[in-house]
Amino acid sequence: MSEEDRKILKALKDTGVASRKVVGRGTMTVDAKDVTSTEAFKAHSKRASEIVRARKAS
Numbered sequence: 001m002s003e004e005d006r007k008i009l010k011a012l013k014d015t016g017v018a019s020r021k022v023v024g025r026g027t028m029t030v031d032a033k034d035v036t037s038t039e040a041f042k043a044h045s046k047r048a049s050e051i052v053r054a055r056k057a058s
Contacts, residue, residue: 015040 001009012020016038019031035041 017030017034019029019034021029023029036045
């Protein structure tokens with residue numbers, strides 16, 4: 001594997017999403033519940049809400 005491939009593999013492993021599944025060449029699926037329950041998603045979602053509220057207020 002190339003260094004880039006190793007970086008991608010590490011990033012996938014570090015997501016905390018266990019439902020990922022390779023279904024074809026270059027195609028992967030994940031369960032949306034797994035994605036939305038990660039701490040990273042929750043933090044990004046909260047930040048996005050704050051940005052939207054701030055823009056509506058101005």
